[in-house]
Amino acid sequence: MDTLLAQGAVTVLSGFRTADADQILTACRCGILPEEWKVTTLGDERHHEQTLRVLQVTTSTGTSRTGDLYRLERNLCEALQLPCPLLVLLPDGESLPDNLSTVLPNPAKLEPLSRDILITQLEHSHSATSKIDREAVDPALPDDDALSQLGDPDVLLALRAPDARSAAERLAAAVSRTWRHAGGVHGLSLEDINGTSPAHSAAADLAADLRSWQRGEIEWSDMSRSLLIYGEPGTGKTVLAGAIAASAGVPLIQGSFGAWQARGHLGDMLAAMLACFQDAKSCKPCVLFIDEIDSCGSRADTGDRNQAYRQQVINEFLRQIDLLHQEEGILLIGATNFPGKIDPAILRPGRFDLHHEMPLPTRQQIQIMLEQAFPDTGQDLRHLSRKLAGQTPAVIDARIREARARARRQGRSFDPGFLEQVLGKELGYRKQLDDRIAVHECGHVISAWLYGEEIKRVCLSPAGGLTERTAPPHAGLQADFDRQMTIHLAGRAAERLVFGTVSAGAGGGGNSDLAQAARLSLAMDHELGLGIHGNAWFGPPDPARLTAEERKRLQEQLDHAEDCARALLYPHRHVLQEMASVLTREREFDASAINRWLKDLPRKGGRDDGPDRIGEDTANTATAFGATSG
Incomplete structure (x- = not known):
């Protein structure tokens, strides 16, 4: 604290999301600083001797970025002319231009949420004596890696619990929800899928390398870190990405160009893209899966009025991939139905190192799907897998759900015999x-x-x-x-x-x-x-x-x-x-x-x-x- 508030001091703080910057500012104003200190930001000119000036780095993308960088440099120069200490907030995903990063001190990384931080918080907020029952709280409190993946709403809701033990239990429940939502180790593993195609082999290699890196056996620079999966719809590209995460024992962070574009205008779309990449950085080690990459198009497409929009989207996507690859512990998996529509700069090695087609499932893989649909049957399902051969996993899943609904409407039990009967009628005509x-x-x-x-x-x-x-x-x-x-x-x-x-x-x-x-x-x-x-x-x-x-x-x-x-x-x-x-x-x-x-x-x-x-x-x-x- 003394270093931060020293006269003429400049501190750069990183390691947080853009959405958390306002909370850091609020914390500075409402309790972290000594009572006699004030906090000012751009546009607030009320200065006195004990004032901390806070400057947040926030730049847009595309053509507006140049103007934002110019204003950032101008505001920084104005702040440096004042004798009061300066705090520069640098959220994840943002970067300082070279002429500023070389003169400012190296960023100090904000420590992620941990057990020690929460114990201190619980002692302050849930005890009149600043002491809590550690024997009751410690077993229920998640570990540091799990806590670091929680969002602010999860933590704040947990802290509303009446006692420290209940707060720890709420945090554990929030961690469980986060893992289920992220598709972590609870999903199908590569061993469950048992695929033999080049795409499955590449996925297995990535998962094995990530585990080796986590154990310190290999350097991050010595392994492939990205894979583009292409193929017809419904072949299981998303399932394969989830299986990589499950086999490596890390969370799966998902995004798609379709979901980003649904946010609205260009700025909203790019903000959603940036948030997805930031989520991956905050959850590392993890797998980041981006679907529908062909939706971004190619900058070579000049036949419509969306060229400027498409160019800004692609440029920002390239920038985010490059920034992501500067991090360690994040595997990038992309999926597309139409690889020929993607800009070549996205496809090049260094952004997507490996490219593999996702084939139709083999009969052995189909049998695994059937075993999941009939977990307690004990019957030989090879004859059923034969009748479903040559179909995508999405179609097979739909056929199983359709047969289950038909059995329910007819008041019959849904078992392999009923599914075989349904499929047999259809195949008889062919x-x-x-x-x-x-x-x-x-x-x-x-x-x-x-x-x-x-x-x-x-x-x-x-x-x-x-x-x-x-x-x-x-x-x-x-x-x-x-x-x-x-x-x-x-x-x-x-x-x-x-x-x-x-x-x-x-x-x-x-x-x-x-x-x-x-x-x-x-x-x-x-x-x-x-x-x-x-x-x-x-x-x-x-x-x-x-x-x-x-x-x-x-x-x-x-x-x-x-x-x-x-x-x-x-x-x-x-x-x-x-x-x-x-x-x-x-x-x-x-x-x-x-x-x-x-x-x-x-x-x-x-x-x-x-x-x-x-x-x-x-x-x-x-x-x-x-x-x-x-």
């Missing part, structure tokens, strides 16, 4: 459709296998089918791209080979088999220098603006790729049909099952001489079947 989808997907699997690719999984779903595969490294020769076109159209070729007809399963949206094969063909001609135009580059072509000659060439290229796929599959048509028949029943094959089916088929390797290119994960989907099935 037999012919599933037979065709299975043949289609097995065509992709066999052709990819023959070309030396790694096939991770193939499954059927209500929307169609999915084959997950990894192309081996290649030199980028025309033969390499021709092979990929062949694999893309192998599903269509398998249908023609088995049924004598083709369906719309290879068509559909921009990720369909036909679309991917067409993009490769057009890229060879217009961008890669491997097609009819030779050494020429014309940029990405617009399929809607192709000339009649270009459309004819594209059709011929795709027809040729399908013919090659059919010739590739013909010697193995019996394996194709048998494998598809079992897939229709099992709904999913993992890598080991695929290997058992195809281990005797000769593999071509799929490589040519030349420098290697990095292999890429590829998915063949048959979503158009969903449209044809009604």
Whole structure:
């Protein structure tokens, strides 16, 4: 206190939220300072010899920040001209410009709420003799880490208890609520999810590294600290973030661009973003999960009137990420359905180090979900997981809730038998459709296998089918791209080979088999220098603006790729049909099952001489079947 109030002293105080600055000011005015001392702020010119001048650092974002920094410097210079001591309040998330931070003293960090502080407070507020029953209070009082995560309302409500023991119990209850709300160790762990995809492996590595850092075994600078998860809606990106926090034993702090934007105007939105990052800093070690990152867009999008708004949002988001990474103990997890819409500056390493796609759950993961829905059944649930294969966790959860509601309306008990009955009726209508989808997907699997690719999984779903595969490294020769076109159209070729007809399963949206094969063909001609135009580059072509000659060439290229796929599959048509028949029943094959089916088929390797290119994960989907099935 003597240092703070010394004549001419300058103190910078940090380690608190912006919302707490007013309470610090009130505490200075109402009890912390000696009675004869006064506190003044900007605009309050009532000075006398024993006056503490308080200056709060509050800057906005975007274009207004420059003006705020100028006013801050001017106000600081005015305060320094007075002989009275100066207290500079620097909330978390705020920073001084370089020209001020170099001349001011290093910030003194405000100590977080602790057991010792609360014991002192309880002795002062809940005892006429300044003594409390420590044997009764100490066992009920949470530890320092838990207390530091409580907000002011929790503490103030607890202190309204009639005695010290009750106040400690209220604080313990507040800590429990905070953990449940934050999704801490009470949620599913990575061990519970038991995922095997690259996204799950990366999540497990992050959680393990965070635990090692907490034990002092590794330095924070030696580990990855951020992960971007992308994939279709409902695949469990939020659940995975919560599982990272649960496995690491730390709180999960959640935010989303949708929730921030719902606050209102630009200033409100940025304030909500800042508050989320500050919450993470105050709860560290923790996991900060930010959803719907694609909502911020890209600064390269200049086709609308929201460019200035979008630029300020992205700039502030980048600033907050950079400030966050200066802290230790915070893992940053982002989620998006559309990674291609995100500004490249957000995606770069150093902001999001790792990028992984969230796949559909395996049958083993679906079985875990069913075990949670029927915790006391004791029945084998593998047959149920088979019927739910190929669906997102959100859809599976909705199907279970729907079946539970139906059982309640019918006055029946909800058990695995009832759910199987409901699912069985729905699957009964799809037999012919599933037979065709299975043949289609097995065509992709066999052709990819023959070309030396790694096939991770193939499954059927209500929307169609999915084959997950990894192309081996290649030199980028025309033969390499021709092979990929062949694999893309192998599903269509398998249908023609088995049924004598083709369906719309290879068509559909921009990720369909036909679309991917067409993009490769057009890229060879217009961008890669491997097609009819030779050494020429014309940029990405617009399929809607192709000339009649270009459309004819594209059709011929795709027809040729399908013919090659059919010739590739013909010697193995019996394996194709048998494998598809079992897939229709099992709904999913993992890598080991695929290997058992195809281990005797000769593999071509799929490589040519030349420098290697990095292999890429590829998915063949048959979503158009969903449209044809009604």
